[in-house]
């Protein structure tokens with residue numbers, strides 16, 4: 001695994017990189033916030049929003065040209081099955097989304113990052129802006145992008161309460177993520193103890209993005225590195241990272257932050273929830289002695305007996321067939337096939353044992369032997 005921070009202009013730096021060299025991109029570009037004047041908190045102190053030089057553009061045309069250029073480079077750098085996440089607020093996300101579609105990216109989801117602790121609308125002139133949007137898109141419609149579906153379920157605390165989660169309840173991750181804005185000790189401070197960066201993203205957000213849409217040892221690119229949140233989470237999860245950032249100060253603080261980060265070997269980092277169990281064919285289990293040719297398969301109530309043949313098929317009412325078709329026949333259902341592992345039992349120790357339990361024992365032995 002490697003982690004590289006490049007101090008430079010992102011389009012020029014991306015142009016130097018080889019095509020199809022990146023698995024996943026996370027981009028947190030300038031939002032072109034267009035804030036004017038000094039915003040006051042209710043109690044009268046100044047509120048530091050984002051009025052940085054790097055967020056200034058003269059016209060919508062300029063912003064569109066910039067967006068098209070960096071997104072085109074991103075697309076060139078992605079492997080054919082690669083994907084990209086772009087985060088933005090209401091000021092920019094519609095422009096970005098339209099250009100992504102024009103360039104041929106294939107939108108997988110748009111995710112609402114619902115801020116648990118948003119900045120209030122001090123003036124009371126419009127709704128409290130309490131979310132940002134992430135667009136998750138594949139390089140093209142044909143891309144077989146990574147999605148660790150079961151890992152996402154493990155990380156879903158948005159629609160599962162704490163007590164449900166502790167009881168083992170897991171639900172599909174949805175497209176509204178409830179995460180706090182970056183705060184407390186996570187906020188990087190400069191040499192004077194002030195906030196280093198105005199738009200540092202929360203680690204939890206990046207942790208989710210990388211855990212569910214990349215795998216160990218993948219290469220992750222962030223063309224707008226800032227405080228290097230993406231690299232820090234990539235290192236923690238065992239992914240490589242390439243970060244580009246125009247501001248030298250952000251690069252050096254980000255490098256220190258990265259140096260202080262360790263890889264954490266964990267089921268999430270390795271996406272173990274999504275690993276497919278080893279193959280277990282009937283014929284293999286017969287040769288390994290877990291089943292015997294000639295033994296009887298039956299339903300839970302002991303009826304509808306079929307005989308196991310050497311090749312793993314079943315003989316039922318004089319007809320040879322695979323155990324899944326046979327399961328449908330034995331249960332007399334309309335479907336042509338049922339999962340035989342949910343249907344069949346065999347005699348073991350004077351009782352009936354589901355064949356799925358015997359397969360589980362076989363798989364666990366296989367895994368021990370790896």
Ligand SMILES: C[S@@+](CC[C@H](N)C(=O)[O-])C[C@H]1O[C@@H](n2cnc3c(N)ncnc32)[C@H](O)[C@@H]1O
Pocket residue numbers: 008009010011028029030031054197199200201202223224225226227228229230244245246247250
């Ligand atoms: C929205 S911030 C990213 C914050 C980052 N996600 C984090 O968690 O700290 C955008 C960053 O892009 C950098 N930037 C803006 N324009 C750039 C350009 N043309 N080339 C390289 N970096 C640029 C800015 O300096 C800024 O740090």
